[in-house]
Amino acid sequence: xxxxxxxxxxxxxxxxxxxxxxxxxxxxxxxxxxxxxxxxxxxxxxxxxxxxxxxxxxxxxxxxxxxxxxxxxxxxxxxxxxxxxxxxxxxxxxxxxxxxxxxxxxxxxxxxxxxxxxxxxxxxxxxxxxxxxxxxxxxxxxxxxxxxxxxxxxxxxxxxxxxxxxxxxxxxxxxxxxxxxxxxxxxxxxxxxxxxxxxxxxxxxxxxxxxxxxxxxxxxxxxxxxxxxxxxxxxxxxxxxxxxxxxxxxxxxxxxxxxxxxxxxxxxxxxxxxxxxxxxxxxxxxxxxxxxxxxxxxxxxxxxxxxxxxxxxxxxxxxxxxxxxxxxxxxxxxxxxxxxxxxxxxxxxxxxxxxxx
Numbered sequence: 001x002x003x004x005x006x007x008x009x010x011x012x013x014x015x016x017x018x019x020x021x022x023x024x025x026x027x028x029x030x031x032x033x034x035x036x037x038x039x040x041x042x043x044x045x046x047x048x049x050x051x052x053x054x055x056x057x058x059x060x061x062x063x064x065x066x067x068x069x070x071x072x073x074x075x076x077x078x079x080x081x082x083x084x085x086x087x088x089x090x091x092x093x094x095x096x097x098x099x100x101x102x103x104x105x106x107x108x109x110x111x112x113x114x115x116x117x118x119x120x121x122x123x124x125x126x127x128x129x130x131x132x133x134x135x136x137x138x139x140x141x142x143x144x145x146x147x148x149x150x151x152x153x154x155x156x157x158x159x160x161x162x163x164x165x166x167x168x169x170x171x172x173x174x175x176x177x178x179x180x181x182x183x184x185x186x187x188x189x190x191x192x193x194x195x196x197x198x199x200x201x202x203x204x205x206x207x208x209x210x211x212x213x214x215x216x217x218x219x220x221x222x223x224x225x226x227x228x229x230x231x232x233x234x235x236x237x238x239x240x241x242x243x244x245x246x247x248x249x250x251x252x253x254x255x256x257x258x259x260x261x262x263x264x265x266x267x268x269x270x271x272x273x274x275x276x277x278x279x280x281x282x283x284x285x286x287x288x289x290x291x292x293x294x295x296x297x298x299x300x301x302x303x304x305x306x307x308x309x310x311x312x313x314x315x316x317x318x319x320x321x322x323x324x325x326x327x328x329x330x331x332x333x334x335x336x337x338x339x340x341x342x343x344x345x346x347x348x349x350x351x352x353x354x355x356x357x
Contacts, residue, residue, distance in 0.1 A: 002096045002188045004085045006215035007164050008135040009049075009056040009143065010247065011082040013072045017061035020078065021048045023316075027264040028249075028324075029159035030057065034147045038063070041146035045069055049143050054163040055249065058082075058144065072129055077319040080244035082122070082131050083167055085216065090136035094121035097134075100186045105131050113148075116141035123186075126171055126179045126220075127242040132187075159260040165248040165327050166208075166217035166335070170235045172242060176205055176222040183209040183218065192217070193334060196224065204232050208335060219335055221245075234356050238319045246312070246323045254309045254328035255288065258296045261326070267314045269350065271297045283307065287330070306331020320354060 014020040024030045030050035036042040044067060047060040060081070062070035072081060087093045091108040098104050103124035110119050119136040137143075171179055183189035193208040203224035210217040223232040235245050251257040258268065276294040280286065283302040286293070288309070293300065298311045307330040313323045 001212070002093055002186075004087060004093075004187065004211045004216060005213065006086050008084040008086040008133075008137070009058050009082075010080060010164065010167070011047075011058040011060060011084065012078060013069045013076075013081045014059050014061050014078040015073050017046045017048055017059050020059045020061075021050060024050055024057065024059070025154065025156055027261065027266055028052070029156055029161060029260070030055075031156040032150050032153045034143055034149050036144045036147040040148050042144075047144055047147070049147065052158060052161050055161060056143070075240050076129065076243065077239070077321055078317050079239060079322055080130065080167070080247070082133050083125075083244070084120075084133035084135050087134045087136055090119040090121045090134040093134040094123065097123050097186050102182075102186045106133075111142065111145040113142040114140065118142055126169060126175075126182070129241065130243055157260075160252045160257045161249045161326075162252050163250045165250040165325075165329070166219060167244050168246045168248065168325075169218055169220045170232050170239075170242055170245045171220060171222050172236060173223055175242070176207060176220050179220055180207050180209055188212060189216075189218075193219075195219075195335070204230060229351070229356060231351065234351060235321055237356075239321045244322065246325050248310075248325035248327050251326050251328045254298055254311065254326055255292055255296060257326055258298065258311055261313070262296075268297055269312045269314060271299055275299070301332065301334065303332050303334040305333050308332035308334065314350065320350075320356065 021032060025032065030052045032048055033051045034049040036045070036047040045060050045063060047058055050057045050059065060069060064070065094108055105124050106122035108119055108121040110117055116138045118141040120133050122131050122133040125132050180191060189209040189211050191207050192210045195206045197203055204221045205224050206219055206221040208217060208219040221232055223230050236242065273294070276290060279290060279300060283300050286300050286307055296311065298309050301308050309328040311326050315321060315323050
């Protein structure tokens with residue numbers, strides 16, 4: 001059994017590291033924690049580690065135009081490169097995964113700081129440019145090679161983000177099942193949920209895989225045959241291949257989080273007003289002020305375990321690719337299946353405005 005404990009960090013390759021870090025600090029409440037740069041001994045990149053409660057993000061940028069990071073950003077725009085898994089034994093995890101057919105990217109490598117070691121190994125994932133690293137870290141060990149802690153990080157106001165709930169993946173036509181098989185056969189994940197959706201114009205097929213502990217969740221979606229170009233097609237077109245469409249960030253109080261993000265200039269998809277007219281008839285008593293949910297365009301769903309509240313930002317960069325979901329779970333374990341049609345219709349209105357529907 002390949003035991004994955006959880007997500008250690010998510011790394012994005014970006015065009016401008018200081019500006020991206022500033023954006024996530026001032027808009028999303030992340031605190032800079034460590035840096036790897038020319039000044040610390042890194043020769044091929046600059047990386048900043050950002051943290052908020054249990055979420056760790058790394059933003060990395062190129063130092064030369066022929067760098068693999070620069071090539072990635074040129075092709076895909078700012079986007080997720082690595083979803084790294086925390087494991088007890090990185091070498092063993094790498095050996096097991098590659099013996100099951102995973103493409104090796106980086107052999108187990110040790111880096112040390114102040115006597116504490118980190119072991120990291122990397123395999124390929126659902127595109128040639130997205131990877132998974134296995135990370136084994138001793139207490140006090142560095143997150144990145146040639147990195148140093150930021151001794152006096154700027155003061156950051158947390159906006160209530162607690163953990164990474166899931167990462168949603170878009171893949172090409174007829175590629176969902178092969179990649180579901182990959183996670184099941186190579187990484188010992190299992191299918192926990194399945195969802196198909198169709199609107200008047202577009203649709204998708206989706207299966208959600210997760211690890212044994214339920215600490216890593218990946219909804220994987222492919223386009224369904226439809227009259228128009230779906231949001232999955234749009235992502236694949238502008239991203240130039242499969243990848244992470246959005247990260248879902250768990251909030252302890254979604255309304256306060258959304259207000260803080262709005263105050264920082266973050267824009268959200270808007271649900272139609274009719275969505276809220278008979279909301280409690282569909283999902284039961286929510287325990288939140290319905291007028292506030294309507295004002296903030298927060299969607300509500302219910303499954304057999306409880307409710308969830310969710311809202312989706314508009315794309316966070318020029319390309320209509322990566323966005324964020326803010327989610328609050330009140331017992332629910334699903335992904336808002338009852339809201340997917342409303343989400344698709346809201347995105348379709350944005351696509352129509354962009355001329356990409």
